Amino acid sequence: MRTLVVAGLLSIATVTVQAQDSVTIGAVLSVTGAAAFLGEPEEKTLRIYVDRLNAEGGMLGKRINLVIYDDGSDANKARTFATRLLDDGKIAAMIGGTTTGASMAMLPVFEERGVPFISLASGISIVEPVRRFVFKVPHTDRMACERIFEDMKTRGLSKVALISGSDGLGQSMRDQCVAVAPRFGVQVVADEKYGARDSDMTAQLAKIKAVVGLQAVLNAGAGQSPAIVTRNFAQLGFSNVTLYQSHGVASKSFIELTGAASEGVRLPSAALLIAGQLPASDVQKPVVINYKQTYEAATGQPVSTFGGHAYDALMIVADAAKRAKSLEPGKLRDAIETTKDFVGTGGVFSFDAKDHLGLGPSAFKMVIIKNGDWALAD
Amino acid sequence: MPHRLSDRHLSVLALAGVVIALGWILPNAYFLRIATLVWIFALATLGLTVLIGQAGQVSLGQAGFLGVGAYAAAILPTRYGLPPLATPFVGAFVSGALAFLVGRPILRLKGHYLAIATLGLGFLISLVLTNEVGWTGGPDGMQVPRPVVFGVSLSQPSTWYWISAASLLIGAWLVLNLDGTTTGRAFRALRDSEVGASVMGIDVSRMKLRAFVLAAVYASVAGSLLGLSNGFVTPDQSSFLQSVELVTMSVLGGAHSVVGAILGSAMLVLLPQVLTVMQDYETLVLGAIVVVVMIFLPSGLVPALVDLTKRLTR
Numbered sequence: 001m002r003t004l005v006v007a008g009l010l011s012i013a014t015v016t017v018q019a020q021d022s023v024t025i026g027a028v029l030s031v032t033g034a035a036a037f038l039g040e041p042e043e044k045t046l047r048i049y050v051d052r053l054n055a056e057g058g059m060l061g062k063r064i065n066l067v068i069y070d071d072g073s074d075a076n077k078a079r080t081f082a083t084r085l086l087d088d089g090k091i092a093a094m095i096g097g098t099t100t101g102a103s104m105a106m107l108p109v110f111e112e113r114g115v116p117f118i119s120l121a122s123g124i125s126i127v128e129p130v131r132r133f134v135f136k137v138p139h140t141d142r143m144a145c146e147r148i149f150e151d152m153k154t155r156g157l158s159k160v161a162l163i164s165g166s167d168g169l170g171q172s173m174r175d176q177c178v179a180v181a182p183r184f185g186v187q188v189v190a191d192e193k194y195g196a197r198d199s200d201m202t203a204q205l206a207k208i209k210a211v212v213g214l215q216a217v218l219n220a221g222a223g224q225s226p227a228i229v230t231r232n233f234a235q236l237g238f239s240n241v242t243l244y245q246s247h248g249v250a251s252k253s254f255i256e257l258t259g260a261a262s263e264g265v266r267l268p269s270a271a272l273l274i275a276g277q278l279p280a281s282d283v284q285k286p287v288v289i290n291y292k293q294t295y296e297a298a299t300g301q302p303v304s305t306f307g308g309h310a311y312d313a314l315m316i317v318a319d320a321a322k323r324a325k326s327l328e329p330g331k332l333r334d335a336i337e338t339t340k341d342f343v344g345t346g347g348v349f350s351f352d353a354k355d356h357l358g359l360g361p362s363a364f365k366m367v368i369i370k371n372g373d374w375a376l377a378d
Numbered sequence: 379m380p381h382r383l384s385d386r387h388l389s390v391l392a393l394a395g396v397v398i399a400l401g402w403i404l405p406n407a408y409f410l411r412i413a414t415l416v417w418i419f420a421l422a423t424l425g426l427t428v429l430i431g432q433a434g435q436v437s438l439g440q441a442g443f444l445g446v447g448a449y450a451a452a453i454l455p456t457r458y459g460l461p462p463l464a465t466p467f468v469g470a471f472v473s474g475a476l477a478f479l480v481g482r483p484i485l486r487l488k489g490h491y492l493a494i495a496t497l498g499l500g501f502l503i504s505l506v507l508t509n510e511v512g513w514t515g516g517p518d519g520m521q522v523p524r525p526v527v528f529g530v531s532l533s534q535p536s537t538w539y540w541i542s543a544a545s546l547l548i549g550a551w552l553v554l555n556l557d558g559t560t561t562g563r564a565f566r567a568l569r570d571s572e573v574g575a576s577v578m579g580i581d582v583s584r585m586k587l588r589a590f591v592l593a594a595v596y597a598s599v600a601g602s603l604l605g606l607s608n609g610f611v612t613p614d615q616s617s618f619l620q621s622v623e624l625v626t627m628s629v630l631g632g633a634h635s636v637v638g639a640i641l642g643s644a645m646l647v648l649l650p651q652v653l654t655v656m657q658d659y660e661t662l663v664l665g666a667i668v669v670v671v672m673i674f675l676p677s678g679l680v681p682a683l684v685d686l687t688k689r690l691t692r
Contacts, residue, residue: 032661069654070654070660072650073614074614075519075610075612075614076415076608076614076615077614078413078603078649079411079608080408080411080412080651083407083408083411083535084408085652086405086407086408087407087408087409088408099518100518101517101518101519101612101614102521102523103609104518104519104609104610105519105612108533108609108610109469112533123518125518166508166509166516167517168516168517170519171511171516171517171518172516172518175511194510196517288510
């Protein structure tokens with residue numbers, strides 16, 4: 001009981017501490033739970049960069065007060081925290097929604113209250129149909145499919161087997177890939193599934209291996225499953241078949257987990273993973289190198305593209321605030337929608353009234369794993 | 379027993395008083411939402427009050443029925459054009475039928491075996507909701523259409539506060555009434571001794587089945603309300619952790635007590651909100667509270683408080 005009282009007093013205290021000359025940015029992220037591998041780097045990134053922005057004078061001279069709530073990867077809790085953020089005080093903008101589920105659960109509240117909401121989740125349903133106050137920064141699953149099939153087409157591969165996890169990314173990407181495959185002349189010859197927490201996918205891959213004329217295998221999934229699929233794929237010894245992974249593979253730990261098995265694996269990725277190898281002419285190079293160094297110095301951990309999304313979202317808000325010369329949510333929204341050629345870690349963003357994603361498939365670079373490191377494929 | 383009768387009505391009246399007072403006092407959408415969640419989860423927990431508290435059976439798959447109710451609210455209007463406000467009833471019927479079918483074989487089991495069987499049932503429902511992407515939208519969940527009554531879309535937090543509170547009051551009144559009926563007495567006999575109950579001429583497996591179906595219907599209605607008030611459902615609502623949370627709500631407040639069900643769900647909904655200041659230790663503190671209550675007040679909070687007041691007034 002005493003803890004309760006103390007906690008209650010503390011929460012009141014924190015509310016009164018908020019100075020007049022500050023602006024509140026809210027965030028609801030999945031720092032714990034099933035999606036923690038996404039939410040954790042997002043949280044760290046936001047804390048690092050809000051501190052940096054504050055050291056440089058905040059937003060329009062006002063100190064940024066960052067309020068992060070952890071939804072424990074539960075969409076229902078995310079919704080509650082979203083309402084809390086809006087009712088606790090005026091927030092200028094909202095970042096987050098680590099997963100598509102949490103984002104979809106929260107966005108009606110922000111639409112209703114008229115506060116800009118920038119989601120960090122990949123599902124296309126967040127920005128389709130376009131909602132006035134809802135934006136998102138990560139690439140969509142459809143773009144990943146398009147980029148992969150484009151690569152297959154140029155390499156003359158047309159018979160692909162899909163294998164997908166039962167997680168959000170896996171299911172939505174599988175559907176998108178099946179839908180866009182005909183446009184690239186790609187034929188889906190097998191369609192296997194596995195549970196998001198399965199520890200072995202040999203059975204599914206063995207079935208795929210039996211398909212005659214198979215040229216490529218595409219795995220759609222995030223978390224630990226891509227590493228397991230890659231290892232099982234190597235153990236089964238496919239001959240003349242390329243393994244493609246999705247953008248759900250987004251950090252160096254994938255290569256560490258798979259070792260030699262991941263040699264030759266191809267995947268679409270944001271520029272961040274291959275920051276060091278980008279040609280000097282690449283507009284994203286300074287941004288991604290800067291983010292990589294800052295993040296790695298502050299946390300001692302390798303960067304992932306997920307943290308990069310949080311960086312993009314925060315900086316887009318900061319950029320919009322400068323142009324709007326106001327921190328009023330409505331004006332901020334208008335400024336976000338008119339963002340043009342903003343260089344982030346995920347790509348170059350240009351929003352407009354019909355496009356609240358602002359990225360094209362070219363935002364993805366095709367990456368191949370060579371000698372235990374990422375390399376640009378083309 | 380006229381005295382019991384008045385007791386029962388008094389409880390519901392007192393509860394109604396609290397509901398109405400809170401409805402007036404609560405200042406904004408956030409507090410209204412928290413209260414709404416408390417009423418909704420209390421409704422689901424009331425089913426467990428009957429199942430665990432009265433009939434003495436354990437279910438670790440209750441969130442499965444919560445999920446069935448929630449997805450009924452999402453799927454039926456989107457795919458079959460059913461009016462959203464009819465979905466809690468259809469969902470309750472589906473859940474009840476499912477509990478009836480599955481309950482017949484598994485309620486022959488006792489104790490841990492029953493718990494494991496219900497656990498499996500909960501997992502199965504959760505798996506179906508997660509994997510049948512074409513129907514349920516998969517792990518990302520799906521949108522629930524807003525009910526429209528006389529041209530007004532029901533999306534205000536206050537509307538859902540009153541709807542969920544009214545449902546809870548009706549649910550609580552039914553459970554309190556059940557206590558005095560033949561079925562209620564049979565449940566209690568069952569809890570105290572299955573052998574004794576069957577010697578008394580009670581059809582043990584039929585009574586267990588009744589309690590199980592009733593609990594499923596309560597959870598399902600709560601799930602539908604959750605889906606409708608959120609305007610969105612995800613498979614999280616049917617997860618194993620959610621089942622455990624429901625049992626915790628029931629046991630923490632006092633498994634026999636209607637007020638206990640409400641207090642238990644209030645604690646589990648409110649604590650994560652209060653503990654955000656020490657976010658990293660949230661699970662730890664929550665766990666510690668449950669352990670301490672279980673060790674020192676094994677019958678739950680409300681029965682312990684009742685005992686205490688009795689001792690003090692004696």
